[in-house]
Amino acid sequence: MKQEKELLHVRKRFYSFYFLFFFGYGAFYPLLSVYLKDAVHLSGGQIGLILSISPVVMIFIQPVWGIMSDLTRKPTVLLTMALLLTALFAFLFSLFKSYEWLLLAMIFLAAFQSAIVPLSDSIAVSFSEKSKIPYGSIRLWGALGFAAAVFVMGRLAEIFHLSVIFYTFTLFLIASALFAHRLPKENKAMKVDLKSGIKELFKIRKYLIFLLAAFLMMGPTLAHNIYFGIYINEIGGTLAGVGIAFLVAAGSEAPFMKAANRLIQRFGIERVLLFAVLISSLRWLFYYIMPSLPFVYATCIVQGFSIGLFIPAALQYVRKLAPGHLGATAISLYTAVGNGFGNWFCTFAGGLIYERYSALSVYLFFGVLSSLSFLLFVMINTFSKKTAAVQSSVSS
Template identity: 55%
Template sequence: MDYSLQREHRMTRVSFCSFYFLMFFAIGSLFPLLPVYLKDSVGLSGSQIGIIMSISPVVMILVQPLWGVLSDITQKPTVLLTVALTLAGLFGIIFSLLDGYFWLIVIALLLAVVQSALIPLSDSISMNYVHKTKTEYGSIRLWGAVGFAVAVMAVGQLSEHYSLHVIFYSFALVLFLAIFFAAQLPNESRTMQISIRDGIKELANVPRYFLFLFIAFLVLGPILANNIYFGIFVADLGGGLTGIGIAFLLAAGSEAPFMKFASSWIRRLGMMNILVMATCISCLRWFLYFFEPPLGVVYATTIAQGFSVGLFIPAALQYVRELAPVSVGATAISLYSSVGNGLGNWFCTFFGGLILEGYSILHVYLFFGTMSLIALVILCVMKLNQKRAVPV
């Protein structure tokens, strides 16, 4: 490889890493503190907060495929990405100017539509680049976790010194900065045709796959919805905005090391054992929070997020790939993502808001723990049946 080509690859890699850092910095600066803003600054009830925060996962299920189709038609994912970044930043600023419940729902909906394009489009561009250059996707995507972790700490402190409106200004400013690096990304797209109808027909012959979809719904729903309610939980324990930042920094920062070693752990301990362990740790964490532990204990147990997210997600993705026939692998992964990341997230966010209004934030975590416990029981039964099925 000549020097000019090496330099081009190096600059492209810098653009990818910088873009992921900034994009997830923006996400981390807004969404962990948005429920606190809606509760303390706007004065919304728990159910109202739940409805607003559940808009994004619902929109993700419905709108994400449309962005993919638009990218396939135009073959200009980078252009679409810069448009989505610009609109998301503008909607973030407008969000800060509104306080009526109806208008907050409208702006949350508009923001969700354009935000739902950011991660799929950028991941599509980066996966195409990784495939062509034989680069490790994890080494690029890792900067997103770093950006999120830094954002919740830095913006939390800024919000405490000034006001919670800082979260919107930080979100918009950083997205506008990300546009520069997005424009440097390769403007390439690889079309993937997926027949959902034919895929589901073939997957119907694999009942364990649909059972695992239910498990993903029960496990990933609380994990993702925790990003909405964790800030309220820490604030109620007396952590303040800086404390919320510290908690999210520890939790998000713990994911990367576990993801780095996930493959070797899966090979050593077995995929089903990893799924059971990760679900068990997640379940124990939610039940612990129900008993209102001291803030120091909450900080110490945030490492459980690294274990549950960093191990469950890679193991679950591998399990789905092994369960599904090769011909419908893309469909299987697409459905898994929609059920776990979309439907499960919406369900726990929406009903978590209702529970928050009717009871308390502690009961929200009792709800999360109960869902994870059901998943743990099902996984243990599957593991026992798997052992019985193995001939002696």
């Protein structure tokens, strides 16, 4: 009885941590591009460069945090420190108005923020395996926090000032640090041997094609979070409307993530990936034709069909393609290419396109990249069918 009670307390700490952190995250990043454009009056290229820093820093700094966690065996201490320092630099960011100082502040902010998700997820996965509580039921509270934040912050930014995003982000990260400090003290170390594994992985043709497809799919998806606020403003929407759109989009992901395994078992993992990328491509191209605002808000729900299915399916597909001893390496490379390089490239290039043309052109760019990703997944699907047919003929 005592053990069950303690388990319940730990679960509540996880729920509170994820909700608070992602509430702060959702309060900050979706409106940051609007703040830089309307309050600081930066150009599209400057906005793109500032916002593209985070994924680049993530690629190089995340492994350092992982090594520190493995060496110290104190992931909760590192997580708490990262939360507090991220909050500090977010507050300092709000005080700067010059492009150079904003650039420097974003580098430090990204360096500490890059530790938060991998450290907290590592702790949560370890707890999930020991307690037999599904990781998804824990992580779901992050999606709820993000959805709540983007809805509330659009209204608050209209009532007060866009700078409210910094104060909210800072306060909620400090609050989440209070719960992070009380999370379980151990994590599951994930040893990744990139030097010995990368050559072997690069011999797997389907894995290489998948990496390129993930780059073209995840880049626009993540950069969309940066430019959607500007897009809504450009076609006549309000900050409150941005919040509603993100609420619908983020809220639609959870049920599809929950249903992903059943859909994969029924239709096959490659077909699920193909469908998710197709929906994403059509969505970006649809935004380019500048539909009316109600149609834009309505189509936000398809994010569940696209990213809600793609994320769990992609992780399973990486595990399927890679040899067992290279699973961690394969996932690390996928994360670096899709979430890191893809995010950086589309955020930076999107800023340049926006500066020269418009937010509509940014979404045309996203649509073209996602369409190329779709074609690559068609190649993967065709290759898999041919391989299965050859294996079937040989066995018969």
